[in-house]
Amino acid sequence: MWIYEKKLQHPVRVEKCDIAMARYLNAQYGGPDSELAASLRYLNQRYSMPTKKAKGLLTDIGTEELAHLEIIATLIYKLTKGVSPEQLRAAGLGGHYAHHDNALFYTDANGVPWTAAYIQATGDPVADLTEDMAAEQKARATYEHLINLTDDPGVKDALRFLREREVVHFQRFGEALNDVQDHLSYKRFY
Amino acid sequence: MDSQQREMLRRLQALEFVLTDLNLYLDTHPDCQAALQDFARISEDLRQLKIAYEQRYGLLTVAGFGSGRSPWNWVETPWPWEIDG
Ligand SMILES: [Fe+2]
Numbered sequence: 001m002w003i004y005e006k007k008l009q010h011p012v013r014v015e016k017c018d019i020a021m022a023r024y025l026n027a028q029y030g031g032p033d034s035e036l037a038a039s040l041r042y043l044n045q046r047y048s049m050p051t052k053k054a055k056g057l058l059t060d061i062g063t064e065e066l067a068h069l070e071i072i073a074t075l076i077y078k079l080t081k082g083v084s085p086e087q088l089r090a091a092g093l094g095g096h097y098a099h100h101d102n103a104l105f106y107t108d109a110n111g112v113p114w115t116a117a118y119i120q121a122t123g124d125p126v127a128d129l130t131e132d133m134a135a136e137q138k139a140r141a142t143y144e145h146l147i148n149l150t151d152d153p154g155v156k157d158a159l160r161f162l163r164e165r166e167v168v169h170f171q172r173f174g175e176a177l178n179d180v181q182d183h184l185s186y187k188r189f190y
Numbered sequence: 191m192d193s194q195q196r197e198m199l200r201r202l203q204a205l206e207f208v209l210t211d212l213n214l215y216l217d218t219h220p221d222c223q224a225a226l227q228d229f230a231r232i233s234e235d236l237r238q239l240k241i242a243y244e245q246r247y248g249l250l251t252v253a254g255f256g257s258g259r260s261p262w263n264w265v266e267t268p269w270p271w272e273i274d275g
Pocket of ligand 1: 165
């Protein structure tokens with residue numbers, strides 16, 4: 001189960017409305033390497049993990065990614081708060097407005113809806129943890145692109161925080177992968 | 191949100207973040223005594239701070255300190271996306 005806490009993991013302040021940046025941030029809301037994809041991938045893969053460390057880590061990182069999803073949502077919400085249909089249209093979000101008005105939606109930066117085809121669960125712990133490590137690197141690279149797309153200090157601060165977390169997650173998944181490999185070779189030899 | 195509340199919330203976020211990071215570290219280093227000690231100390235500091243924050247500014251979790259008061263106080267305070275970080 002999960003218990004909701006009425007606060008963000010990291011503070012979010014934005015200087016001013018920036019519809020284009022909100023649109024780019026959708027990359028990490030509903031894109032292939034998004035926080036949504038990360039959370040759903042990890043929380044689903046944990047059921048077929050053989051070791052305590054891997055089960056624990058996928059549960060805990062999968063949970064932290066939900067907190068990151070909330071940070072991204074808050075950024076998008078604040079950057080587009082109160083904007084008119086004309087402004088959305090001018091920023092290339094007329095299509096988004098047609099489908100969703102000012103609501104948030106799980107799409108990538110180009111408006112393509114999120115799909116479970118972005119993620120995998122092979123049932124093979126080595127394959128799955130290796131996918132997770134790649135996912136963390138792809139998210140880190142995406143955050144670097146997003147940081148280059150804004151000069152709002154508040155947005156940059158939140159994105160730098162999220163980027164740093166991907167680096168830590170990559171490190172921890174690597175440790176869990178080593179542990180799984182030790183476990184599998186132990187099983188082979190005894 | 192006034193500056194006092196913001197400061198307290200920041201402190202809370204900082205402590206909880208250290209716990210989250212230690213949590214992941216301990217998942218793969220379960221025998222690290224230094225990390226275990228830090229985890230115990232910070233989780234106690236955080237527990238105290240949460241009680242103080244909830245007493246002053248409202249609930250963080252639905253069953254937090256002072257929950258169940260009338261009117262239903264869980265929905266009274268603003269949501270995370272509504273406050274000025
Ligand atoms: Fe991550």
